[in-house]
Amino acid sequence: MTQQPAAAGASSATGALTSRYIDHLRAERGLARNTVEAYRRDLDRYATYLAEVGLTDPRQVAPDDLQAFVAWLRRARVGDGRAYAESSVARMVVAVRGFHRFLAREGLAAEDVAADLGTPRAPRSLPKALSVAEVERLLAAPVGSEPLALRDRAILEVLYGAGLRISELTGLDVDDVDRVDRLVRVRGKGDKERIVPYGELAAVALDAWIVQARPTLAGRTPALYLNARGGRLTRQGAWKIIVAHADRVGLGERVSPHTLRHSFATHLLDGGADVRAVQELLGHASVTTTQIYTLVSRAALRQVYERAHPRAKR
Incomplete structure (x- = not known):
């Protein structure tokens, strides 16, 4: 089936009721303009479906019609x-579920026919991890002994060495780093604190930044990572730094804000780390979130098997 233009053939009743719902989203719920427009487009597709199956009024819709709508979307x-x-x-x-809930709540329909309409579960996408060799290329991208080069090297090494989110990295203060035991105190989502170790190579880069370079830029901020003016480096600023170095070594298309964090988790699991330990290191509230990285490792194993085993394919 080919998708028809939005709301083609939609009845005046359908149009009037969806317009009331859109006005409600805009005026009473205060949703952002782009969000409201997304709802409008989705309801236009619903109106197209209703017109195609001869339903001239959304109040005529039955639960079976909604299931048929989901099947129509998939075709x-x-x-x-x-x-x-x-x-x-x-x-x-x-x-669509919100629309029918609105009709029932406002007394425009006798019942909420979408009350039992479940949301289809989108498949979980696998995080994109770099190979160990690609990570090494990225970490080697900042060259020289200038303060900003030493800072950039310390940023990349700690992101990968401790598996931090960019927002966690830019939120670090100097006092959060234990350089003796190579530990960093991180404030994660929900302002929860965790202690994360980092390795020897990250320690070398971090020590060079703190001892040699940071004092040349430091203002009065306690921030660990500084911008060129001596203020706390922002998340956006850190992301631009990472992208610039990724582009320099030909990895620009492979790198996203969480790429080094994803690579950290995947490489730990590939190396035999327990998923519960990786959960703690990442600061995930549930091990279910961490387990998606085990799928990455399984996918890598599958590729190796299919390349190497003589009877993997006919």
């Missing part, structure tokens, strides 16, 4: 012939 194709991603299907279902 539909966008302009270039691709199917909707499961995440897009899930988002549209959320919009």
